[in-house]
Amino acid sequence: xxxxxxxxxxxxxxxxxxxxxxxxxxxxxxxxxxxxxxxxxxxxxxxxxxxxxxxxxxxxxxxxxxxxxxxxxxxxxxxxxxxxxxxxxxxxxxxxxxxxxxxxxxxxxxxxxxxxxxxxxxxxxxxxxxxxxxxxxxxxxxxxxxxxxxxxxxxxxxxxxxxxxxxxxxxxxxxxxxxxxxxxxxxxxxxxxxxxxxxxxxxxxxxxxxxxxxxxxxxxxxxx
Amino acid sequence: xxxxxxxxxxxxxxxxxxxxxxxxxxxxxxxxxxxxxxxxxxxxxxxxxxxxxxxxxxxxxxxxxxxxxxxxxxxxxxxxxxxxxxxxxxxxxxxxxxxxxxxxxxxxxxxxxxxxxxxxxxxxxxxxxxxxxxxxxxxxxxxxxxxxxxxxxxxxxxxxxxxxxxxxxxxxxxxxxxxxxxxxxxxxxxxxxxxxxxxxxxxxxxxxxxxxxxxxxxxxxxxx
Numbered sequence: 001x002x003x004x005x006x007x008x009x010x011x012x013x014x015x016x017x018x019x020x021x022x023x024x025x026x027x028x029x030x031x032x033x034x035x036x037x038x039x040x041x042x043x044x045x046x047x048x049x050x051x052x053x054x055x056x057x058x059x060x061x062x063x064x065x066x067x068x069x070x071x072x073x074x075x076x077x078x079x080x081x082x083x084x085x086x087x088x089x090x091x092x093x094x095x096x097x098x099x100x101x102x103x104x105x106x107x108x109x110x111x112x113x114x115x116x117x118x119x120x121x122x123x124x125x126x127x128x129x130x131x132x133x134x135x136x137x138x139x140x141x142x143x144x145x146x147x148x149x150x151x152x153x154x155x156x157x158x159x160x161x162x163x164x165x166x167x168x169x170x171x172x173x174x175x176x177x178x179x180x181x182x183x184x185x186x187x188x189x190x191x192x193x194x195x196x197x198x199x200x201x202x203x204x205x206x207x208x209x210x211x212x213x214x215x216x217x218x219x220x221x222x223x224x
Numbered sequence: 225x226x227x228x229x230x231x232x233x234x235x236x237x238x239x240x241x242x243x244x245x246x247x248x249x250x251x252x253x254x255x256x257x258x259x260x261x262x263x264x265x266x267x268x269x270x271x272x273x274x275x276x277x278x279x280x281x282x283x284x285x286x287x288x289x290x291x292x293x294x295x296x297x298x299x300x301x302x303x304x305x306x307x308x309x310x311x312x313x314x315x316x317x318x319x320x321x322x323x324x325x326x327x328x329x330x331x332x333x334x335x336x337x338x339x340x341x342x343x344x345x346x347x348x349x350x351x352x353x354x355x356x357x358x359x360x361x362x363x364x365x366x367x368x369x370x371x372x373x374x375x376x377x378x379x380x381x382x383x384x385x386x387x388x389x390x391x392x393x394x395x396x397x398x399x400x401x402x403x404x405x406x407x408x409x410x411x412x413x414x415x416x417x418x419x420x421x422x423x424x425x426x427x428x429x430x431x432x433x434x435x436x437x438x439x440x441x442x443x444x445x446x447x448x
Contacts, residue, residue, distance in 0.1 A: 015424030016252040018384045026250070026384060028240040030282040030377060057443045058254040059376070062393055064430045066441040071448055078448045093361040101356060110359070121448075131436045132325060135334070135393045137317040141368070142393045145413070148372040152283070153254060160242045160250060169286055169359045169366045180448045189369070200239030206288045212355045217290040219281045224295055224302040224345075224404045 029156060031202050036164030038205075039115040039195035048161055049118055049194065056154035061146035063131030068147040071180050073119040073191075081179035082121075082171070082191065083113050089170045108209055111168045116193035121176060122151055127185035147189045154192070164197035253380055255426050260388030262429075263339040263419035272385055273342055273418065280378035285370035287355030292371040295404050297343040297415075305403035306345075306395070306415065307337050313394045332433055335392045340417030345400060346371055351409035371413045378416070388421035 018026075053070065061067060073079055090110065097105045113119070124147040126140075136142055155165045173188040207213040242250075277294065285291060297303055314334065321329045337343070348371040350364075360366055379389045397412040431437040 013426060015256055015426075016249070017386070018249065018253065022246070022249050023384050025240070025242065025246050026253075026380070027279060029242065029250075030279055032239055033282070033284065035284050053443065053445070055251060055254055057440075058257070060257065060259050060379070060391065062391075064428055064436040064438055066439065068442040069446065070442070070444075071446045073448055075448060089362045093358075096357065096361050098356070105358070108358075120445075125442070128441065130439065130441050131430075132322070133320065134317075134329070134332075134430070134435065137320050137394070138313045138396050139393045141365075142414075144365070145369070145372045148369045149376045152373045152376040155284070156250070160247050162241070167284065167286075169363045170361070172362050182446070190366075202237060202239075204288055206355075206358070211358065212288040214288055215290065215354065216281075217352065217354050218292045218294070218349070219277065221277070221344075222293065222295045222406070224297055224299060 029160060032200065033155060033159050034164065034201060035205065036166045036197045037109045037112045037193070038198040039112045039117070039164065039193065040198055041115055041117060042196055043117050044163055044195055048163065052154050052157035052161070055157040056150040059146065059150035059153050061131070062136050062142040063134030065128055065131030065136070065143060065146065067125045067128050067143045068150040069123040069125050069182070069186055071121040071123065071182060073121055073180065078180060079113070079119065082176065085171050085175050085179065086111055086113055086168065089172050093170055104211065108211060110170060112166050112193040112195065113168065116166070116195045118194035120192045120194065121180055121188065122147055122190045122192060123177070123182055123186040124189050125185060126187050144187065144189055151190055151192065158194060162196070163194060166193040168193060253384060256424065257379060257383050258388065258425060259429065260390045260421045261333045261336045261417070262422040263336045263341070263388065263417065264422055265339055265341060266420055267341050268387055268419055272387065276378050276381035276385070279381040280374040283370065283374035283377050285355070285373070286360050286366040287358030289352055289355030289360070289367060289370065291349045291352050291367045292374040293347040293349050293406070293410055295345040295347065295406060297345055297404065302404060303337070303343065306400065309395050309399050309403065310335055310337055310392065313396050317394055328435065332435060334394060336390050336417040336419065337392065340390070340419045342418035344416045344418065345404055345412065346375055346414045346416060347401070347406055347410040348413050349409060350411050368411065368413055375414055375416065382418060386420070387418060390417040392417060
């Protein structure tokens with residue numbers, strides 16, 4: 001499937017109707033999505049990652065700007081730089097934790113940077129002319145939000161093939177951009193570790209580790 | 225379904241395996257998602273919106289912080305304030321456009337703020353203690369990114385029931401927070417118009433209007 005596939009479906013095609021069975025499976029996909037930090041080292045077929053990226057690029061974007069940019073981090077030098085960055089940022093983050101939580105924090109496994117066979121750094125091109133600036137004047141952060149939506153679709157697409165993803169945010173963002181030598185104007189959004197998970201679960205790793213369970217936080221509708 | 229449903233699935237349950245049929249339907253969901261600005265005025269059942277919000281809250285969040293907050297904008301006063309905000313922000317955005325594009329810009333329908341029966345303003349609680357700050361020290365924007373992921377799931381969940389969503393970003397964010405009188409520390413992320421679409425299409429409205437087509441922008445993998 002190539003990028004041309006974006007243009008295959010035209011308005012003449014009939015809109016799909018989704019049934020209860022699809023919706024139940026979709027709900028299962030969301031419940032079993034999970035942030036994965038424990039990966040097997042077996043390779044993930046390149047075609048599978050390419051298919052998931054095609055789906056990710058169907059994400060909505062402000063003004064159709066499609067500002068997401070994906071960097072495949074493959075060389076040992078680039079991976080080493082990311083791991084060193086993570087160690088620095090994680091040491092700083094540990095020091096910010098309440099003393100009562102520091103021992104637990106230090107025991108958490110927060111990234112799969114050693115094992116994950118596929119690693120993608122995601123950037124937002126803040127300078128793209130595509131979309132002619134539409135929708136971004138008062139809220140330029142919507143460009144980054146577009147890249148984040150692509151990440152969510154990538155995550156779901158990979159999980160639908162049994163592949164796990166873990167989002168690493170404990171990084172110094174400017175150092176990532178520098179170490180990966182990306183073009184001026186690309187802003188770092190996320191580093192994604194991708195691979196076959198060691199185990200499948202519907203319960204977040206941070207909940208199983210006793211750090212923070214899912215709650216109903218934010219679920220209630222405020223009315224105005 | 226209540227927020228307690230989050231806790232129903234335990235690790236003992238068996239992980240689902242998704243087949244090619246599910247993946248084809250999932251791809252159709254992404255292709256027919258669309259940003260909708262033309263709504264019918266018929267009401268959307270409250271239970272349908274509640275179900276979609278339940279699914280949205282299954283989104284990943286940094287440190288399990290679940291910082292998304294949803295404000296249902298229902299009163300005429302609140303809706304009027306948002307429409308006035310949009311008119312101001314849109315006039316400013318129009319003035320920033322190249323002269324050659326201004327006439328086309330002025331003809332675009334950029335929001336369904338008049339017609340959409342359901343309108344949700346989404347905020348990020350920047351002050352939540354949930355998650356104990358994990359993952360946010362070097363990239364605090366990941367809190368907003370968590371709310372954005374919930375929005376993407378809400379969008380897909382609604383579309384799976386035939387309901388459309390349009391993301392309005394042409395707004396002065398501080399004025400939205402002030403007009404909706406949300407708690408101190410909630411940052412405005414998006415205003416969502418929700419309703420039954422006038423028409424279904426797989427082609428973005430901005431593409432049909434001749435503003436900006438989808439392209440392959442950002443699809444190519446950069447290697448490092």
